[in-house]
Amino acid sequence: MIIAEDVGVQFFFNRYLRVVTPGQARLRGTGVTTWGLRDLTFSIERGVGTALIGPSGSGKTTLLRVLAGVYSPDRGRIEIRGRVASLLSIDAGLLSLLTGRENALLLGVLGGLSRRSAARALGTVKERSALGEAFERPVLTYSQGMKARLGLAVAEEANPDILVLDEVHEALDHEFRQFLQERAHALIEAGGIVVAAGHDHPMLASLCSRALWLENGSVREHGPFDQTQPRYLDSVGST
Amino acid sequence: MMQANREAGSPGTATPWVGGESTVPLLIRSLGSSIDVLRALTESDIRFRYGRGPFRFARWLLDPVALVGVYLFLVSFVLDLEATTPGLSLACAIIPFQLVMLTIANAMTALELRRPILLNMSFRRMLLPISAALTEAVAFSSSLLLVVVMMAIYGVAPTWSILWFPLVLVINILLAIATAYAAVLFGIWLRELRSFVTSFVRALFFLAPGLVPLAETSEDVQTLLRLNPLTGLFEAYRDVFMDGTRPALWELAFPLAAALALLVIFLPLYRSEQRQFAKVI
Numbered sequence: 001m002i003i004a005e006d007v008g009v010q011f012f013f014n015r016y017l018r019v020v021t022p023g024q025a026r027l028r029g030t031g032v033t034t035w036g037l038r039d040l041t042f043s044i045e046r047g048v049g050t051a052l053i054g055p056s057g058s059g060k061t062t063l064l065r066v067l068a069g070v071y072s073p074d075r076g077r078i079e080i081r082g083r084v085a086s087l088l089s090i091d092a093g094l095l096s097l098l099t100g101r102e103n104a105l106l107l108g109v110l111g112g113l114s115r116r117s118a119a120r121a122l123g124t125v126k127e128r129s130a131l132g133e134a135f136e137r138p139v140l141t142y143s144q145g146m147k148a149r150l151g152l153a154v155a156e157e158a159n160p161d162i163l164v165l166d167e168v169h170e171a172l173d174h175e176f177r178q179f180l181q182e183r184a185h186a187l188i189e190a191g192g193i194v195v196a197a198g199h200d201h202p203m204l205a206s207l208c209s210r211a212l213w214l215e216n217g218s219v220r221e222h223g224p225f226d227q228t229q230p231r232y233l234d235s236v237g238s239t
Numbered sequence: 240m241m242q243a244n245r246e247a248g249s250p251g252t253a254t255p256w257v258g259g260e261s262t263v264p265l266l267i268r269s270l271g272s273s274i275d276v277l278r279a280l281t282e283s284d285i286r287f288r289y290g291r292g293p294f295r296f297a298r299w300l301l302d303p304v305a306l307v308g309v310y311l312f313l314v315s316f317v318l319d320l321e322a323t324t325p326g327l328s329l330a331c332a333i334i335p336f337q338l339v340m341l342t343i344a345n346a347m348t349a350l351e352l353r354r355p356i357l358l359n360m361s362f363r364r365m366l367l368p369i370s371a372a373l374t375e376a377v378a379f380s381s382s383l384l385l386v387v388v389m390m391a392i393y394g395v396a397p398t399w400s401i402l403w404f405p406l407v408l409v410i411n412i413l414l415a416i417a418t419a420y421a422a423v424l425f426g427i428w429l430r431e432l433r434s435f436v437t438s439f440v441r442a443l444f445f446l447a448p449g450l451v452p453l454a455e456t457s458e459d460v461q462t463l464l465r466l467n468p469l470t471g472l473f474e475a476y477r478d479v480f481m482d483g484t485r486p487a488l489w490e491l492a493f494p495l496a497a498a499l500a501l502l503v504i505f506l507p508l509y510r511s512e513q514r515q516f517a518k519v520i
Contacts, residue, residue, distance in 0.1 A: 011518060019518055019519050020428075020519060021427065021428070021512050021515040021516075021518070021519055022511075022512075022515065023424075023428070023508060023511065023512050023515075024427070024428045024512075024519075027428060065358075065517065068359070068360055068361060069360070069361025070357070070358060070359065070360065070361060070517045071514075071517055071518065072514040084361075086359060086360050087359070088358060088359045088360075089355065089358060089359055091355045091359070092355075092359060093355050093356045093358075093359030093360055094355060095283060095287060095352075095353070095355060095356070096355075097286070097287050098283055098286060098287065102282075102283060102286060105279065106279045106280075106282075106283045106356075107356070107360070109275050109276055109278075109279035110276060110279060110280075110356065110360065110362040111360060111362070112272070114271070114272070114275055115275040115278065115279065118279075151359075
């Protein structure tokens with residue numbers, strides 16, 4: 001389950017418009033501050049897929065990063081019950097100079113597996129990612145789709161309760177889209193949660209029954225996908 | 240990828256769910272998990288920065304050899320200083336200095352190197368500076384061979400004082416770790432001044448008895464030189480490997496005190512700022 005109460009995420013810019021930390025802002029003088037998310041309150045029950053929709057800059061990626069623990073809320077409170085797996089970029093957290101195997105081990109351990117478990121899982125990750133020989137090559141030789149497949153395979157290994165996706169599914173080929181849909185449905189049926197953002201709404205509809213419509217970092221509407229998404233499209237003049 | 244270990248903090252809070260488990264097993268698991276994370280971060284850092292295969296060992300050895308060679312030429316021919324074992328004396332300064340210097344350089348870029356991970360998942364970011372120090376400690380362990388070679392060249396036999404080396408090494412690594420916490424923060428706070436930080440740390444080598452032992456410097460400046468934490472470290476290495484004596488208390492106490500002071504100042508700052516790392520890289 002995910003519960004967010006008045007969540008706010010703030011960004012500080014110095015006078016040269018570079019994003020700085022609050023400590024840095026104190027040290028060098030603050031230029032501007034802006035809220036990426038503001039007063040965000042919502043909850044997501046177990047067994048529900050939720051799509052984040054909204055125009056670019058509405059806070060979808062920021063919210064996904066909060067859910068993944070990449071950002072901490074600067075205000076408010078978020079409670080996340082369960083292990084989170086996140087794919088928040090096409091790079092999927094992979095380091096380009098390391099091989100698929102080395103990345104899988106590193107990300108497995110950073111994600112909470114013991115070293116032994118992560119090492120034991122490497123065969124499964126290789127098989128699931130369908131990378132074949134490429135698994136032993138540096139990731140910089142991979143296509144975007146191959147990176148996404150490896151990222152997804154590693155994420156799967158952690159047996160997550162919550163899967164967080166940011167447009168990554170849009171880089172996958174048809175075979176892996178199918179795989180992702182199957183995994184997402186299995187996770188939801190088992191009482192897990194999927195939160196996905198992107199502009200491929202048919203794909204989002206296949207993963208999520210509910211939609212959280214964000215606008216200027218706040219919740220505009222939270223409801224069934226088939227009701228909220230048409231209203232969002234109407235608001236932007238799209239059909 | 241997955242995330243399991245969040246580092247929440249005020250003012251906002253992120254609360255992960257942790258099942259009902261008693262404190263002691265939880266602490267043991269947490270320690271084991273930290274060791275695994277530290278090992279994974281360090282191994283990947285070594286591969287990323289130094290590549291694979293035997294050539295990285297050659298580099299770890301040749302870097303200090305080149306430095307000792309240059310300074311040996313400077314000390315013996317340009318400055319024409321008289322010393323009995325100049326190569327060994329230089330190695331006893333350069334090798335511990337390299338551990339601190341390379342750790343600082345590593346730590347200043349530690350966030351950028353791991354940008355894809357930092358932007359994708361939560362993990363124990365508090366361990367990043369320790370990992371920077373451990374990466375360079377691996378390089379350091381290879382370059383220690385140079386001390387052995389220098390001892391053989393000058394015919395300096397090891398004595399029981401070598402038993403003090405583990406303690407000296409712990410203080411050396413602790414100083415490297417403490418500077419790494421500061422360096423990560425400087426790396427993001429003052430990224431335009433990174434090269435200045437590197438030059439400043441290099442200057443500290445010359446503001447310590449790096450080229451010649453402390454005893455061979457002017458008595459007027461010895462008190463001042465002792466305030467530099469590197470002085471105690473260099474002298475402790477010389478005591479253990481060159482002179483065969485026990486390091487003086489101040490030689491261990493000064494760098495230790497400097498490390499603790501840095502940790503007292505920068506650890507809380509790092510803990511607070513690490514929540515914001517993903518926003519600024």
